[in-house]
Amino acid sequence: MERLVALPFGKSxxxxxxxxxxxxxxxxxxxLSLVLAVAFLCYVQAGNRIAETILQTGSExxxxxxxxxxxxxxxxxxxxxxxxxxxxxxxxxxxxxxxxIVNAQxxxxxxxxxxxxxxxxxxxxxxxxxxxxxxxxxxxxxIGAAAGALLGAVFAVASSAVQFGALVFTxxxxxxxxxxxxxxxxxxxxxxxxxxxxxxxxxxxxAPVEAMRVEE
Amino acid sequence: MPSDRSANVQHAIIRTTNVVKxxxxxxxxxxxxxxxxxxxAADRHVSIMGPSGSGKSTLFNMIGGLDKPTSxxxxxxxVDIAQLDAYELAWLRCRKIGYIFQTxxxxxxxxxxxxxxxxxxxxxxxxxxxxxxxxxxxxxVGLADRFNHKPSELSGGQQQRVAVARALANGPSIIxxxxxxxxxxxxxxxxxxxxxxxxxxxxxxxxISATHDFKMLNVSDEVIxxxxxxxxxxxxxxxxxxxxxxIE
Ligand SMILES: Nc1ncnc2c1ncn2[C@@H]1O[C@H](COP(=O)(O)OP(=O)(O)O)[C@@H](O)[C@H]1O
Ligand SMILES: [Mg+2]
Numbered sequence: 001m002e003r004l005v006a007l008p009f010g011k012s013x014x015x016x017x018x019x020x021x022x023x024x025x026x027x028x029x030x031x032l033s034l035v036l037a038v039a040f041l042c043y044v045q046a047g048n049r050i051a052e053t054i055l056q057t058g059s060e061x062x063x064x065x066x067x068x069x070x071x072x073x074x075x076x077x078x079x080x081x082x083x084x085x086x087x088x089x090x091x092x093x094x095x096x097x098x099x100x101i102v103n104a105q106x107x108x109x110x111x112x113x114x115x116x117x118x119x120x121x122x123x124x125x126x127x128x129x130x131x132x133x134x135x136x137x138x139x140x141x142x143i144g145a146a147a148g149a150l151l152g153a154v155f156a157v158a159s160s161a162v163q164f165g166a167l168v169f170t171x172x173x174x175x176x177x178x179x180x181x182x183x184x185x186x187x188x189x190x191x192x193x194x195x196x197x198x199x200x201x202x203x204x205x206x207a208p209v210e211a212m213r214v215e216e
Numbered sequence: 217m218p219s220d221r222s223a224n225v226q227h228a229i230i231r232t233t234n235v236v237k238x239x240x241x242x243x244x245x246x247x248x249x250x251x252x253x254x255x256x257a258a259d260r261h262v263s264i265m266g267p268s269g270s271g272k273s274t275l276f277n278m279i280g281g282l283d284k285p286t287s288x289x290x291x292x293x294x295v296d297i298a299q300l301d302a303y304e305l306a307w308l309r310c311r312k313i314g315y316i317f318q319t320x321x322x323x324x325x326x327x328x329x330x331x332x333x334x335x336x337x338x339x340x341x342x343x344x345x346x347x348x349x350x351x352x353x354x355x356x357v358g359l360a361d362r363f364n365h366k367p368s369e370l371s372g373g374q375q376q377r378v379a380v381a382r383a384l385a386n387g388p389s390i391i392x393x394x395x396x397x398x399x400x401x402x403x404x405x406x407x408x409x410x411x412x413x414x415x416x417x418x419x420x421x422x423x424i425s426a427t428h429d430f431k432m433l434n435v436s437d438e439v440i441x442x443x444x445x446x447x448x449x450x451x452x453x454x455x456x457x458x459x460x461x462x463i464e
Contacts, residue, residue: 003307005338022325118321121282122382123310123338125302209283212321 007128016135026111027136030104031144034188037097038145042152042184043159044086046177050160052080053173062167069163094191101195105137109199116203117211126204133200137192145188149181228294229390229422230256230279235288237274248274250445251288256424258389261416261435264426266442272426275442276394279424280313281305292390310338314383314421318395320375322367328354328378329363335385353381357411373404380411384419391415393425397432409435 020027051071054062056078066073071080082090109116116129157177160168203211237249248271256262266272277283278290281297290297292308300308309315322331329350336346354360357377359370367375376396383391393412397405413435416423425432433439439456441448 003304004340005303005306005310006340007338011337011343019325114321115323115325118323119334120306121280121309121315121321122335123306125306128338207283209277212317 005123005125007124007131012128012131012135016132016139019132020136020139023108026108027140030101030108031140031192033097033100033104034141034144034192035148035151037093037191038148038184038188039152039155040093041090041187042149042180043156044082044090044152045180045184046153046156047160048080048082048086049173049176049180050156050164050168050171053171053176054164054167055080057171059167062164062171065164065167094187098191098195101192102198105133105196105199106202109133109203113203113206113211116206117208120206120208120211129204130200133196133203134193137196137200138189141189141192142185144192145185146181148188149184152184153177153181227258228255229258229292230254230424231291231294232279233289233291235275235278235285235290237271237278237283238286248445249278249285252442252445252447253288254440254447254450256422256438258422259416259420260437261413261423262425262438262440263432263436264424264440264442265428265433266426266448267428270442271445272428272442273394276392276424276426280315280392281308282315306338310335311386312388312390314385314388314391316376316379316383316391316393316396316425318398320367320372320379320399322375322378322382324367327364327366328359328370328381331367331378332381332385335382339386350381350385353384354378356384357381371404372400373407376400376404376408377411380408380415384415384421387419389421391421391423393423393427395427395429396425397427397429402431405429406431 051066051069055066055071055073063073063075072083073080119129157168157172231254233253235249235252236247239246239248252275264272264275274283278285279292281290281292281300284298292312297305297308315321322328323334326334329347332353333341333343333346333350336349337343341349351360351363354363357380359374359377359381362370362374367378370378376399379396383393391412396412397408400408409429409431412423412425415421433456436456437453439451441450
């Protein structure tokens with residue numbers, strides 16, 4: 001007989017999901033900075049896509065509206081990239097967000113030392129603990145990032161509508177905005193995983209007695 | 217010595233040789249276990265007795281493979297556990313040993329049934345079979361109707377019953393209990409002691425409990441008295457009746 005312990009993937013997903021659900025508020029706090037950062041990322045990118053579509057219609061009114069809204073466009077331009085300032089703001093907000101996640105996850109993991117110790121006493125390997133934390137972060141990341149991306153896209157459309165008026169609705173780049181939402185969500189998932197790796201590895205490596213000595 | 221006599225008759229399921237455990241507290245070295253050698257025969261109910269701070273929990277962790285001795289060896293079924301790799305050690309904790317703690321140590325986000333079935337899942341049992349066996353175990357400890365309750369919705373005694381059911385989940389050959397009655401009142405503690413006694417009789421499992429609860433003496437086959445990290449004396453059941461009389 002092979003002397004191996006196991007944790008089937010489906011069961012890990014179940015445990016991770018349950019853990020998020022039961023600790024809803026803790027999960028919310030962990031995810032909040034991610035929601036905001038991804039919303040900002042998506043807002044900036046979707047806004048640029050909309051402006052770009054208006055530019056590409058080639059209409060005089062559109063061009064004037066863009067200039068008025070502060071876009072740095074020349075006659076004959078076909079694309080609007082992120083400005084250097086926008087790019088820095090986005091990168092900075094994503095960095096702050098990862099630091100926020102690491103911080104929140106370190107606290108969340110510390111609160112769960114005892115639980116980790118118990119699981120190890122019941123035969124869990126380090127890899128089980130690591131997998132549970134990564135799955136939780138992935139689920140939280142997905143939900144938070146998707147919510148943030150939608151939020152950002154909605155705000156981008158709304159603020160463009162205010163800036164450009166009816167022009168926006170004649171040239172709304174739905175496909176482009178959807179792509180932006182998807183990439184922003186994926187970015188959010190990655191950031192969430194990035195934020196949990198260090199706390200999760202630290203937790204998974206703890207010896208059972210060490211983990212259980214921590215008073216709650 | 218009586219313990220040697222019994223160990224020769226029966227197979228020693230746990231054997232320690234000169235186990236020493238020290239903790240480094242800054243520049244100061246605290247020697248908690250100062251050389252413990254003992255044999256515990258299979259299928260017995262052994263109590264490790266000693267005052268608080270005498271090193272019972274530390275010894276418990278060594279015997280259970282939860283911590284490593286500073287020097288000396290621990291054998292479980294004549295296997296030196298220092299030689300096991302992480303996978304074998306996890307397998308041992310999962311299949312061969314059931315742990316019971318003073319603070320119950322159930323997983324707070326899981327229901328009673330989920331707590332009992334988790335070790336079965338780790339052991340590779342399918343979900344349906346785990347649920348079925350989990351329910352039987354909860355019934356055995358008298359909590360079948362509480363299967364869907366979280367630990368926070370159960371009393372201390374009920375939580376400890378769930379912990380007993382969980383310890384039995386994979387049919388272990390050893391149950392280790394560290395102050396299993398330490399956080400319970402007199403009657404609830406007695407119920408847990410009787411439950412453990414019943415389990416040891418019905419299931420042929422070796423029960424080792426670290427305790428300073430004298431109620432435990434009545435059900436013990438053997439008592440190992442620890443004082444300041446050393447074995448003070450080892451008494452068999454028949455010798456015990458006399459000393460219990462003097463204690464109570
Ligand atoms: N990880 C540790 N670090 C430092 N000291 C410890 C540690 N574990 C136990 N001790 C000390 O060892 C002594 C014995 O502890 P313990 O084994 O818990 O005793 P008991 O269970 O008999 O009450 C105590 O003085 C305790 O403070
Ligand atoms: Mg103790």
